[in-house]
Amino acid sequence: MCCALAALLGALVHAAVTTQTVDRAREKALGKLAEVTEAYEAGEPLPPYAGVNPPGLPDALRELALRGEHGTMVSTHQDRPTMWAAGPADGRALSVRIDYTLSARTITGLDHAIVGSSVLAIGATLLVGAFAVTRVTRRLHLTAQVARRISAGDLDARVNDPRTADPRRPQDEVATVSGALDTMASSLQNKLLSEQRFTADVAHELRTPLTGLSAAAELLPEGRPAELVRDRVRTMRSLTEDLLEISRLDAGRERVDLxxxxxxxxxxxxxxxxxxxxxxxxxxxxxxxxxxxxxxxxxxxxxxxxxxxxxxxxxxxxxxxxxxxxxxxxxxxxxxxxxxxxxxxxxxxxxxxxxxxxxxxxxxxxxxxxxxxxxxxxxxxxxxxxxxxxxxxxxxxxxxxxxxxxxx
Known part of the structure; x- marks a missing residue:
């Protein structure tokens, strides 16, 4: 958008200055043509820059004059930019020419200045934009990396964006997202830790009554009821051991013996x-x-x-x-x-x-x-x-x- 805006402003300035420069040269040429026409009608000699059907007069402008109309045109005469003005004179084309070199140089210099300033402005904008965007994208990449670590099970991972930690600093969208991610991770970690503690506590608390229940079941007289009770006790003991094992796995403190x-x-x-x-x-x-x-x-x-x-x-x-x-x-x-x-x-x-x-x-x-x-x-x-x-x-x-x- 910056490049497009610079190009648009440059085109507008070029068009405005070119139109103004050409209009001034056209008015000057038409003024000279009016003076030369009066001199021609009075039978006075024509100045060096005027003539009737002179060589080098653009064909389009010659045909315009022969039709009885006045007009101007920028062309090249003897390898120099020239502004021509022509009008009718006794069925022929009376014309004048003025040097357009200075005006052409003005337009060319203006174009160079526009291009140079546009390049500098675009370059400066890109540098500032790259610096600003890099800072934002670096923080976004860090936030995404922390989110991936959390999804992989690292619930201690936090973004800790400086803008979030210091409320006096201006808060932008990245800081808002980072703060929300840190809050979500903390809440999730607290809930999971609570569940892990609950599972471990339940399993530990069940161990004591299950031990007593198992001992009591062994004292029952042999028979089908005693077998059912002992089977249910074994099932509950196995479930309790599974809960303890899961609580240890959730805590992430397991050590392997390779x-x-x-x-x-x-x-x-x-x-x-x-x-x-x-x-x-x-x-x-x-x-x-x-x-x-x-x-x-x-x-x-x-x-x-x-x-x-x-x-x-x-x-x-x-x-x-x-x-x-x-x-x-x-x-x-x-x-x-x-x-x-x-x-x-x-x-x-x-x-x-x-x-x-x-x-x-x-x-x-x-x-x-x-x-x-x-x-x-x-x-x-x-x-x-x-x-x-x-x-x-x-x-x-x-x-x-x-x-x-x-x-x-």
């Missing part, structure tokens, strides 16, 4: 511990550096979830650093594929909830740096794929010293 393990044997151990009929396929075994307890927790939860909410056969496949758990059930619901598992959510009245198992699996996978994805197979069934980040050729530790089978 070591090297053979992935195929670790997967077999998980299946045996689950007590389920799960087929283990080792396509390509490898050693991985990971936290065994957390990885077993992830795979165990996936296997149990496949049996609980899917249909057999359930297959656990090891292919290098990728472990896949598949079943032939109805597959994962749409919300889980799009947003990930939700705590305690169930699908309608079918009771096909995913509880806390998948939520814990996602949290533990993030702690050990593994990528956990949930998919639905084209032929039907749910697929959970765990990709471990630290595959290595080293031999596994903790007594697992046998070599990795070749061609498995």
């Amino acid at each position: 070591d090297v393990y053979e992935l195929g044997r670790l997967a077999e151990r998980v299946v045996r511990a689950s007590g389920t009929e799960t087929e283990v396929r080792v396509v390509r075994d490898t050693a991985v550096e990971t936290d065994r307890r957390r990885l077993e927790r992830v795979l165990g939860n996936l296997v149990v979830n496949a049996h609980r909410h899917g249909r057999g056969p359930v297959v656990l496949t090891v292919d290098g650093p990728v472990v896949t758990v598949e079943d032939r059930g109805p597959g994962y619901p749409a919300y889980l594929l799009e947003h990930g598992p939700a705590r305690f959510r169930t699908e309608g009245g079918s009771g096909k909830g995913h509880g806390l198992g998948l939520t814990i699996a996602v949290g533990q996978a993030a702690v050990i740096g593994a990528e956990l994805r949930f998919l639905n197979a084209a032929e039907g069934g749910a697929v959970a794929r765990v990709k471990l980040a630290h595959a290595c050729p080293a031999q596994p530790a903790h007594g697992m010293t046998h070599g990795i089978p070749q061609g498995t």
